[in-house]
Amino acid sequence: MLDFNFKNPTNILFGKGKIATIKECIPSESRVLVLYGGGSVKKNGTLDEVFAALHGYTLFEFSGIEPNPSYETLMKAVELVHKESIDFLLAVGGGSVIDGTKFIAAAALFEGEPWSILEKGGTPVKKALPMGTVLTLPATGSEMNCGSVITRKSLQAKLAFMSPHVFPLFSVLDPEKTYTLPLRQISNGVVDAFVHVVEQYLTYPVNAKIQDRFAEGLLLTLIEEGPKALENPKDYEVRSNLMWASTLALNGLIGAGVPQDWATHMIGHELTAMHGLDHAQTLAVILPNLLEVCRQGKREKLIQYAERIWGFNEGDNDQRIDAAIDQTRKFFERMQIKTRLSDYGIGTDSIPDLEEKLKAHGMIRLGERQEITLDVSRKILELSL
Amino acid sequence: MLDFNFKNPTNILFGKGKIATIKECIPSESRVLVLYGGGSVKKNGTLDEVFAALHGYTLFEFSGIEPNPSYETLMKAVELVHKESIDFLLAVGGGSVIDGTKFIAAAALFEGEPWSILEKGGTPVKKALPMGTVLTLPATGSEMNCGSVITRKSLQAKLAFMSPHVFPLFSVLDPEKTYTLPLRQISNGVVDAFVHVVEQYLTYPVNAKIQDRFAEGLLLTLIEEGPKALENPKDYEVRSNLMWASTLALNGLIGAGVPQDWATHMIGHELTAMHGLDHAQTLAVILPNLLEVCRQGKREKLIQYAERIWGFNEGDNDQRIDAAIDQTRKFFERMQIKTRLSDYGIGTDSIPDLEEKLKAHGMIRLGERQEITLDVSRKILELSL
Numbered sequence: 001m002l003d004f005n006f007k008n009p010t011n012i013l014f015g016k017g018k019i020a021t022i023k024e025c026i027p028s029e030s031r032v033l034v035l036y037g038g039g040s041v042k043k044n045g046t047l048d049e050v051f052a053a054l055h056g057y058t059l060f061e062f063s064g065i066e067p068n069p070s071y072e073t074l075m076k077a078v079e080l081v082h083k084e085s086i087d088f089l090l091a092v093g094g095g096s097v098i099d100g101t102k103f104i105a106a107a108a109l110f111e112g113e114p115w116s117i118l119e120k121g122g123t124p125v126k127k128a129l130p131m132g133t134v135l136t137l138p139a140t141g142s143e144m145n146c147g148s149v150i151t152r153k154s155l156q157a158k159l160a161f162m163s164p165h166v167f168p169l170f171s172v173l174d175p176e177k178t179y180t181l182p183l184r185q186i187s188n189g190v191v192d193a194f195v196h197v198v199e200q201y202l203t204y205p206v207n208a209k210i211q212d213r214f215a216e217g218l219l220l221t222l223i224e225e226g227p228k229a230l231e232n233p234k235d236y237e238v239r240s241n242l243m244w245a246s247t248l249a250l251n252g253l254i255g256a257g258v259p260q261d262w263a264t265h266m267i268g269h270e271l272t273a274m275h276g277l278d279h280a281q282t283l284a285v286i287l288p289n290l291l292e293v294c295r296q297g298k299r300e301k302l303i304q305y306a307e308r309i310w311g312f313n314e315g316d317n318d319q320r321i322d323a324a325i326d327q328t329r330k331f332f333e334r335m336q337i338k339t340r341l342s343d344y345g346i347g348t349d350s351i352p353d354l355e356e357k358l359k360a361h362g363m364i365r366l367g368e369r370q371e372i373t374l375d376v377s378r379k380i381l382e383l384s385l
Numbered sequence: 386m387l388d389f390n391f392k393n394p395t396n397i398l399f400g401k402g403k404i405a406t407i408k409e410c411i412p413s414e415s416r417v418l419v420l421y422g423g424g425s426v427k428k429n430g431t432l433d434e435v436f437a438a439l440h441g442y443t444l445f446e447f448s449g450i451e452p453n454p455s456y457e458t459l460m461k462a463v464e465l466v467h468k469e470s471i472d473f474l475l476a477v478g479g480g481s482v483i484d485g486t487k488f489i490a491a492a493a494l495f496e497g498e499p500w501s502i503l504e505k506g507g508t509p510v511k512k513a514l515p516m517g518t519v520l521t522l523p524a525t526g527s528e529m530n531c532g533s534v535i536t537r538k539s540l541q542a543k544l545a546f547m548s549p550h551v552f553p554l555f556s557v558l559d560p561e562k563t564y565t566l567p568l569r570q571i572s573n574g575v576v577d578a579f580v581h582v583v584e585q586y587l588t589y590p591v592n593a594k595i596q597d598r599f600a601e602g603l604l605l606t607l608i609e610e611g612p613k614a615l616e617n618p619k620d621y622e623v624r625s626n627l628m629w630a631s632t633l634a635l636n637g638l639i640g641a642g643v644p645q646d647w648a649t650h651m652i653g654h655e656l657t658a659m660h661g662l663d664h665a666q667t668l669a670v671i672l673p674n675l676l677e678v679c680r681q682g683k684r685e686k687l688i689q690y691a692e693r694i695w696g697f698n699e700g701d702n703d704q705r706i707d708a709a710i711d712q713t714r715k716f717f718e719r720m721q722i723k724t725r726l727s728d729y730g731i732g733t734d735s736i737p738d739l740e741e742k743l744k745a746h747g748m749i750r751l752g753e754r755q756e757i758t759l760d761v762s763r764k765i766l767e768l769s770l
Binding site: 001002003004005006007008009010011012013014015016018207208209210212213214216217218220221224225237240241244245248253256257 | 391394396397625
């Protein structure tokens with residue numbers, strides 16, 4: 001096991017009706033800004049429930065945080081925060097709304113141009129407004145971590161920052177609040193969580209037995225429950241297991257003390273920024289091909305993955321690895337996400353531009369051993385066509 | 386999955402040499418009381434390392450916190466805290482030193498007689514001194530939870546309290562600091578952690594797939610690594626896995642959203658209070674017999690346990706349960722802990738007194754369904770002879 005520090009102070013309020021209890025977590029007298037996305041939380045009643053729970057606070061609203069939340073939109077919220085002396089942020093939505101709210105929390109108290117929080121070698125965040133979340137789309141784990149990914153449309157850039165100051169103080173996880181999600185978002189969420197786990201698991205062994213077994217527990221749960229959620233979106237138990245799995249997939253726990261990869265995400269971010277693919281679509285395209293290209297470096301863990309996740313306990317190791325990668329792709333397809341660039345109308349001609357963007361964003365040595373150079377990324381993209 | 390709230394803010398500093406970093410976690414200007422047990426941390430150099438790391442602080446020492454820390458001893462430390470205006474506590478040791486320090490942290494700021502924190506239906510703790518820990522004996526999980534068990538010798542009482550105010554701010558987990566532990570303490574630690582997991586796992590199913598798999602991951606790790614630690618106490622990887630397993634066994638995570646038992650612990654506490662057995666010895670004696678007596682109520686999870694932990698995948702269910710209980714007992718014996726009351730010189734004549742104590746401490750309906758009445762506890766004790 002590698003050395004690590006692990007701290008995660010977010011208070012998880014899990015279960016039916018937990019929105020009603022958030023008052024206990026927000027200081028009275030707070031001026032609360034409620035942030036959300038395109039309005040689905042308005043239609044399905046979640047927002048009403050939130051406002052009812054916040055009776056007595058001075059409330060403000062900011063809507064329109066888009067998927068892949070943009071710097072341009074978020075800076076409007078920062079203006080509102082300043083104008084109205086907001087002192088608590090409540091994100092109601094999925095990873096985009098929560099990531100966006102984290103950026104707003106940090107930007108509102110930042111000295112200087114907030115974009116510098118995100119630029120390569122970004123300026124560290126020293127303080128942020130307190131925030132909570134009501135999660136409606138289990139996927140990114142943002143509700144229980146201190147990371148955030150923001151897009152700047154004008155630069156076609158999608159960049160991340162992390163700061164312990166943007167851990168949500170609390171997050172409500174009510175599985176019933178996910179019942180009205182479109183199937184596409186269920187699919188995206190499951191695949192996103194799955195790849196989060198894989199990025200922290202399929203590297204090289206460091207004899208971290210617990211982290212491995214926890215990661216495997218999450219993968220097995222996602223594989224078992226994901227397709228069921230598509231078949232029966234109102235199965236509370238299925239939704240509960242998926243919701244808790246996606247939170248634990250990226251709350252720092254399974255990644256503590258082990259090598260991490262994240263190249264699939266980094267390459268995927270460029271695909272979203274340039275071609276507008278959903279985040280999970282990019283992961284479903286890139287991951288199987290990355291595993292193929294990096295199979296030597298990941299060999300031991302790939303064999304473990306083949307055995308413990310897909311039950312390939314016997315036979316030639318290379319064949320078992322082939323079969324495990326194949327099963328991974330098939331799982332994404334079973335979750336109704338296409339796994340080829342060509343499925344999204346992206347051809348060979350896009351690859352030089354993608355490579356250029358990776359270079360511009362400093363993504364020139366990715367992966368757990370920094371062996372994924374631009375050349376390797378190009379190979380992965382070519383194999384993904 | 387059941388509803389739950391989960392919050393655990395302790396900062397874990399895991400790895401070789403992490404003691405040197407604790408200064409970052411303790412406010413400068415603090416008047417720090419360093420608390421420890423019988424002096425082994427003095428002999429093996431851990432205490433010197435702690436003092437070196439705390440260079441520049443105003444330091445005080447309190448030694449002599451005993452296994453099953455006593456109210457009588459701890460109140461002396463409370464006096465010292467008041468006399469010297471101590472404002473930070475640093476526990477250096479195992480679960481007893483840490484539990485004791487939690488009580489001191491709460492008692493020092495408590496209005497009224499601190500024993501009332503522990504009495505049945507105890508007075509809630511409203512504040513506590515901040516504290517950190519340097520863990521030297523992985524076992525109880527106290528380094529990353531908000532519970533504490535205290536003994537009052539004069540009353541032969543061993544009682545617990547919990548409060549979010551006594552979460553350690555940080556805990557150093559350096560596996561090398563466990564190299565000099567006596568074998569008996571290694572054994573005790575592994576068995577204690579094992580039973581912590583079982584108390585949160587072997588109840589009845591609520592379709593909490595992740596909690597089950599995490600619990601199973603911890604059990605398998607303890608079974609694999611425990612005996613290795615007895616054979617080769619200086620294997621860093623073995624010690625790392627055991628250390629992290631015992632912390633995660635009782636930090637609230639695997640118990641969130643599932644029923645919990647804890648009857649083995651409650652009955653065991655009476656054995657320690659009356660007969661002085663090590664905590665883990667009491668667990669090794671009681672657990673297998675509790676599983677036997679409660680096998681109907683725990684049937685489904687016992688079958689899952691037989692399959693996933695002991696590999697009994699086929700055959701008659703009752704035989705598989707028998708075999709799993711038998712393997713559990715054998716594992717404790719492989720960890721060199723005896724599993725019969727008679728091994729400790731305790732006979733039938735002690736049972737009425739134990740029953741009386743259980744009654745006096747309100748332990749009249751134990752277990753995940755409150756079905757372990759005094760009659761059932763007596764049966765378990767009789768079967769444990």
